Amino acid sequence: MSLLVVGSVAFDAIETPFGKTDKIIGGAATYITLASTYFTKKANLVAVVGGDFPASDIALLQSHGVNTEGLQIRENEKSFFWSGKYHNDMNSRDTLVTELNVLGDFDPIIPESYKDCEFLMLGNLTPAIQRTVIERLPKRPKLIVMDTMNFWMDIAWDDLMQTLSMVDVLSINDEEARQLSKEYSLVKAAQKILTMGPKVLIIKKGEHGALLFNKEQVFFAPALPLEEVFDPTGAGDTFAGGFIGYLAKTGDISFANMKRAIIYGSALASFCVEKFGVERLASLTDTEIQDRVQDFVDLVQFEITID
Amino acid sequence: MSLLVVGSVAFDAIETPFGKTDKIIGGAATYITLASTYFTKKANLVAVVGGDFPASDIALLQSHGVNTEGLQIRENEKSFFWSGKYHNDMNSRDTLVTELNVLGDFDPIIPESYKDCEFLMLGNLTPAIQRTVIERLPKRPKLIVMDTMNFWMDIAWDDLMQTLSMVDVLSINDEEARQLSKEYSLVKAAQKILTMGPKVLIIKKGEHGALLFNKEQVFFAPALPLEEVFDPTGAGDTFAGGFIGYLAKTGDISFANMKRAIIYGSALASFCVEKFGVERLASLTDTEIQDRVQDFVDLVQFEITID
Known part of the structure; x- marks a missing residue:
């Protein structure tokens, strides 16, 4: 089933204990769409870049089956740019540069050909833009998945609450769940967040x-x-892309199928971190993915007979 | 099969965001033996307490099936005492008091009736005392499991290495694994530690x-x-007690059975933290344990067909 992905397509410059990159292709929607194409070839992208964005990077997305009809190119402007440096433990990072550029007044225009999409993935963006996307779709998708971050909880709480009330699945990290719910226990946090809409x-x-x-x-x-x-950059978005890509492929939004989708998302994320940026994610084979999923099965599988 | 547990039996005074206790029964071997008795009724304890240790606490252990023949009582001395205060996130704590008392010169005397034990659990103690226990057994047990902590890595490295080389299974936390191996990645840490003996x-x-x-x-x-x-106190020891108790019950030390033992250990640990000290651990029913193990099955179970 067709998938619509809205989010950033951007330049990243990354420094880790293993080395550093120049400006390379990054952005939430880049990782999400690339990951999703391992499951569905109907990944429709809505995003915006500047005239500085290389045609070769757009070609990379296209070569994986990403439909870039909804990728706006503003010739005289610059692409969103993020630069960060990871600490030695790789669990924390400092943001060195954030230049919004074209993302500052992004208007998510949805091509006619996208409007029947059945799966919608809202990558991290201002909650108001995420909501605009939902409102512009003539028919509500079968499933709306939303990512967000602590930043919007700090500066756009009411907007975030409004958008949250309109989505089916929210994907956030543990610290964000705690901030959003004001609960330390993740079980209590989940109970509270599940009253906010998702x-x-x-x-x-x-x-x-x-x-x-x-x-x-x-x-x-x-x-x-x-x-x-x-390089952990993009792992969370890759996870989300694998998750929604698998759901869009199977068309099954049961909890049991979401479990499988989580495993596929986790498998793709485990590849993502093996090289800088999208390098590893852009070169996977189906066999590699199946072998990695088998690793997950082996990792958690046990046999217990409950008396 | 019979189990020998060596470790501290002590007083703890605990403060958490939920309240505080006076001196209550604590110590690694207390949690380990209590947990193990849910699986095996042949839990033989070697430990030492002072004359201040209440007969009712010893009776508690006995009522669960712990054999206290090897529990030395030094009438004119005081029991080991630890006091700690947990921070709000429960993941870190400050030690307020550590009084070694009788543990300072603990000589682990093993009763004759214990000497055919097939499973040996060495709770956290000085590595030299742990080694003494192994050396005093006329026949090497089928399985020796050892717990330790960062403190011994700091002050007794050579002793620790010698004891490590004599055991089958080492149980430590992630920070301790990193310190012991000098590797940040837990996969690399494990590879290195598995060359040290276990x-x-x-x-x-x-x-x-x-x-x-x-x-x-x-x-x-x-x-x-x-x-x-x-109250997280004792959760790691409860986990270890469930692990070795299940192995001792089944007599099967295959990797597949150790997986089951880990699940049973995790189930018991999840009860331990529900109340102060051993309160919850001392009052479990088999049905509660089986239901909790089913919760673990449900938590991780998924069905994927690898193409």
């Missing part, structure tokens, strides 16, 4: 895995223990 | 679950997401 909540815990909640059930997917994390 | 390594990550490694395989068990952690 029927399903994903709490990403980085190297500690991810939790999937609905009002009755909880599922935990571990992260794969890795020898080396080379 | 054939199996358990890395406890508290609320983030636990990893089980041998040279070829890795297994991950999550911690159950809890609404409230009331």
Whole structure:
């Protein structure tokens, strides 16, 4: 089923203990769409870049099956740029540069051909823009998944609450879940957030895995223990892209299928961190993905007979 | 099969955001033996207390099936005492008081009736005392599991290395694994530690679950997401007690059975934190344990068909 992804397509400059990059392709929607194309070839992108954005990077997305009809190119402006430096433990980073540029007044124009999309992934953007996307769709998608971050909780709370009330699945990290709910316990946080609109909540815990909640059930997917994390940039978006890509492929939004989608998302994220930027994510084979999913099965599988 | 547990039996005074206790029964071997008795009724304890230790606390252990023949009581001395205060997030604590008292010159005398034990659990003690226990057993047990802590890495490295070389399974937390191996990645840490003696390594990550490694395989068990952690004291020892208790009950030390043992250990630890000290651990029913294990199955169970 067709997927619409809205979010940033951008330049990143990344420094880790293993090295540093010049400006490379980054942005939430880049990782989300690339990851999703391993499951669905109907990944429709809505984003904006400047005239400085290389045609080769757009071609990279297209070569993976991303439909870039909705990618606006503002010739005389500059692309969104983020630069960050990871600490030695890779769990924390400093933002060195954030230049909004074209993202500052992004108007998410949705091409006619996208308007029947059944799965909508709202990458991290201002909650007002995310809401505009929902409002511009003539028919509500079967599933709306939203990512956000602490920044919007700080400066756009009311907007965030309004957008949250309109989505089906929220994907955030553990600190964001605590900030949003004002609860330290993630179980209590989830209960509270599930009264704000979303029927399903994903709490990403980085190297500690991810939790999937609905009002009755909880599922935990571990992260794969890795020898080396080379660059964590984009791992959360890759996870989200794998998640919604798998749901769009199967068309099944049951909790049982969301569990599988979480495992596929986790598998893709475990590749993402192996190289800088999208390098590893852009070169996966189906066999590699299936083998990695098998690693997840092996990692958590046990046999217990409950008396 | 019979189990020998050596470790501290002590007084704890605990303060958490939920309240504080006077001196209550604590100590690694207390939690380990109590947890193990839910699986095996042959839990033989070697420890030392002072004359100040209440007969009612010893009776509590006995009523659960702990054999206290090897519990030395030094009438004119005082029991080991630890006092700590947990921070609001429950993940860190300050030690307020540590009085070694009788533990300062603990000589682990092993009663004749214990000497055929097939499972040995060495709770956290000086590595030299742990080694003495192994050396005093006429026949090497089928499985030796050892717990330790960063303190011994700081002050007794050579002793620790010598004891490590004699055990089968090491159980430590993530920070301790990093300190012991001088590797940040837990995968690399495990590879290194598995060259130091142990054939199996358990890395406890508290609320983030636990990893089980041998040279070829890795297994991950999550911690159950809890609404409230009331008092984390003893959770790691309870986990270890459930682990070795289940192994001693089944007599099976395969990796597959160690996975089950880890789940049972995690289930018991999830109860331990619900109340102060051993209160919850001392009052469990088999049905409660089986229901909790089912919660773990439900938490991680998913069905994926790998193409």
